[in-house]
Amino acid sequence: MLLALLVLALIAIVLATPIVVRSVVRWRNRRAARTTAAGPLDLDLYDPGRERRAEQRARELLRSCVNAEEWAMYRDLGFIRVAGRHVRRESDRAGGPAYAYLVYPHKPIVAYVPGSGQLLSEYCVEFPDLAGGGARGRLPASDDVLAKWMALTSDEDRVIRRANMHLVGRQLDPARLRRDLWRLAEWERRRQRWREVPQSRR
Amino acid sequence: MKPGHGEVLLAEGDPRVREEEERLVEEFRRQLDEGMWAAVPTTHPGSGRREARMVKSYADIPPDAERVIFFPRASGG
Numbered sequence: 685m686l687l688a689l690l691v692l693a694l695i696a697i698v699l700a701t702p703i704v705v706r707s708v709v710r711w712r713n714r715r716a717a718r719t720t721a722a723g724p725l726d727l728d729l730y731d732p733g734r735e736r737r738a739e740q741r742a743r744e745l746l747r748s749c750v751n752a753e754e755w756a757m758y759r760d761l762g763f764i765r766v767a768g769r770h771v772r773r774e775s776d777r778a779g780g781p782a783y784a785y786l787v788y789p790h791k792p793i794v795a796y797v798p799g800s801g802q803l804l805s806e807y808c809v810e811f812p813d814l815a816g817g818g819a820r821g822r823l824p825a826s827d828d829v830l831a832k833w834m835a836l837t838s839d840e841d842r843v844i845r846r847a848n849m850h851l852v853g854r855q856l857d858p859a860r861l862r863r864d865l866w867r868l869a870e871w872e873r874r875r876q877r878w879r880e881v882p883q884s885r886r
Numbered sequence: 887m888k889p890g891h892g893e894v895l896l897a898e899g900d901p902r903v904r905e906e907e908e909r910l911v912e913e914f915r916r917q918l919d920e921g922m923w924a925a926v927p928t929t930h931p932g933s934g935r936r937e938a939r940m941v942k943s944y945a946d947i948p949p950d951a952e953r954v955i956f957f958p959r960a961s962g963g
Contacts, residue, residue, distance in 0.1 A: 749927040749936065751936040811887075811957055811960055823889050830957075838940040846959075
């Protein structure tokens with residue numbers, strides 16, 4: 685009886701061996717294919733830290749390009765003021781700029797008159813991904829500010845020509861812009877007071 | 887500046903070394919051919935004001951420039 689059971693078990697093992705071998709080979713092939721096709725770093729998964737790291741690098745780059753006051757302005761207020769280059773008369777060059785721009789990240793550039801605070805116009809400009817990166821294909825916020833800053837300080841006419849000009853209020857709330865101008869004036873007053881305080885009393 | 891990524895180092899080298907300068911020129915041309923704008927951050931000698939200088943050819947790059955920044959060209963938004 686025992687001998688018969690052993691013989692039956694042996695026959696079953698012999699018959700099942702090719703099936704088991706084929707299954708193991710198929711499983712190994714599938715695993716190898718998965719490994720070579722896409723390693724853990726090749727998976728196109730959303731990396732929530734990538735944009736944060738890109739923005740951090742962008743802030744460092746912006747800081748290294750603009751002057752200390754402009755950097756402090758961006759850090760504290762969230763925008764940078766860039767002086768306009770053109771003047772109505774040569775004698776105006778001695779004073780402050782006749783007009784200036786407020787540069788926000790991913791928002792239109794706003795032209796205004798520093799002396800009166802009068803808002804002039806919005807210039808809608810963007811720096812699109814030429815490779816067509818879709819929704820993720822836009823510059824980090826600080827890179828967008830730096831691109832506008834570089835374009836305005838190097839070739840103001842060209843960037844203004846390329847921009848779509850609108851009256852103030854199309855994309856940005858004029859009340860918010862006036863509040864930002866007030867914040868800027870307060871910020872400059874505070875910095876001026878701080879500069880006037882002797883080093884020994886700081 | 888690369889949309890979606892931020893700052894990416896494209897090439898670096900000493901322009902006084904011929905092979906390295908060739909590599910820099912090649913990368914410069916490639917970026918401009920792809921439609922990027924190139925600018926060099928500078929400091930105005932008189933006022934000390936920081937500004938950028940747009941460069942349209944490799945020869946336009948000031949000899950003392952430490953870097954050239956490429957960024958997508960502006961278009962109406």
